[in-house]
Amino acid sequence: MILGIVQTDPVFGDIIGNQIQVERLLGNHKADLWVLPELALTGYETRGRAESLELSEELPHGPSAKWLHQLCRDRNCHMIMGLIEREGDKVYNGSVFIGPDGMVGRYRKVHLFDKEVTRFDPGDIPFNVYDIGVARVGIMICFDWRFPEVMRTLALRGGQIVAHPSNLVLPYCQAAMVTRCFENNVFAATANRIGTEERDDRSVSFTGRSVIVGTQGELLASAAVDATDVLLVDIDPTRADIKTINPYNDTFGTRRAEFYEI
Ligand code: ACM
Numbered sequence: 001m002i003l004g005i006v007q008t009d010p011v012f013g014d015i016i017g018n019q020i021q022v023e024r025l026l027g028n029h030k031a032d033l034w035v036l037p038e039l040a041l042t043g044y045e046t047r048g049r050a051e052s053l054e055l056s057e058e059l060p061h062g063p064s065a066k067w068l069h070q071l072c073r074d075r076n077c078h079m080i081m082g083l084i085e086r087e088g089d090k091v092y093n094g095s096v097f098i099g100p101d102g103m104v105g106r107y108r109k110v111h112l113f114d115k116e117v118t119r120f121d122p123g124d125i126p127f128n129v130y131d132i133g134v135a136r137v138g139i140m141i142c143f144d145w146r147f148p149e150v151m152r153t154l155a156l157r158g159g160q161i162v163a164h165p166s167n168l169v170l171p172y173c174q175a176a177m178v179t180r181c182f183e184n185n186v187f188a189a190t191a192n193r194i195g196t197e198e199r200d201d202r203s204v205s206f207t208g209r210s211v212i213v214g215t216q217g218e219l220l221a222s223a224a225v226d227a228t229d230v231l232l233v234d235i236d237p238t239r240a241d242i243k244t245i246n247p248y249n250d251t252f253g254t255r256r257a258e259f260y261e262i
Pocket residue numbers: 038113141142143144166167168169170
């Protein structure tokens with residue numbers, strides 16, 4: 001299957017312009033599964049919870065999800081994209097997983113980073129793995145990478161690919177993903193953004209260098225640090241089912257979970 005990433009340079013609040021940018025970058029490229037950045041159409045730095053709510057939508061019928069569904073139908077593919085999800089009086093830094101037949105799943109960021117704590121409610125649904133036929137896919141968002149339990153949980157639940165919509169502001173994650181993939185023998189696609197957001201007295205820059213990493217920690221593709229980009233890699237997801245280290249050791253079988261209790 002072809003795994004793709006779109007690395008974007010969104011403008012805060014310009015939903016339509018950001019959609020056009022994604023469509024332009026997708027062009028005629030073909031992939032079975034595309035991963036787009038965190039908060040891909042809204043931008044990152046909301047002024048607080050009220051602005052997060054203004055830019056939020058309900059799933060599965062919100063405007064960004066509808067737009068993404070149309071793309072999936074037109075291109076006969078699956079896509080995972082970060083967006084602001086609202087449910088009742090809660091507002092989440094979320095991701096939606098959509099295919100040609102509609103919504104497959106969703107995720108709500110569990111580990112909120114820095115001021116996100118003042119803008120969103122923490123995620124409240126499990127680290128689910130979704131089987132889309134060509135692969136079993138789990139989702140985490142940006143700062144979740146910093147907690148190795150996340151990818152471990154997704155891998156233990158059978159995930160072959162970890163889709164990782166991101167708006168990275170620090171330079172450490174891309175290198176860490178090599179270890180995360182190696183220690184779990186899974187593929188990962190970290191879809192980051194570039195550019196700077198200036199909002200009020202804060203200026204936040206994003207670190208680009210989106211990466212696709214293989215089950216042995218191989219860097220299969222990486223994007224530019226300061227330009228929009230598209231990454232495409234032909235992978236065999238079943239390689240993630242091979243957890244053998246040597247005839248005596250297995251990534252999961254050799255775990256001694258009874259010794260990990262605190
Ligand atoms: C981040 O979690 N967006 C840094």
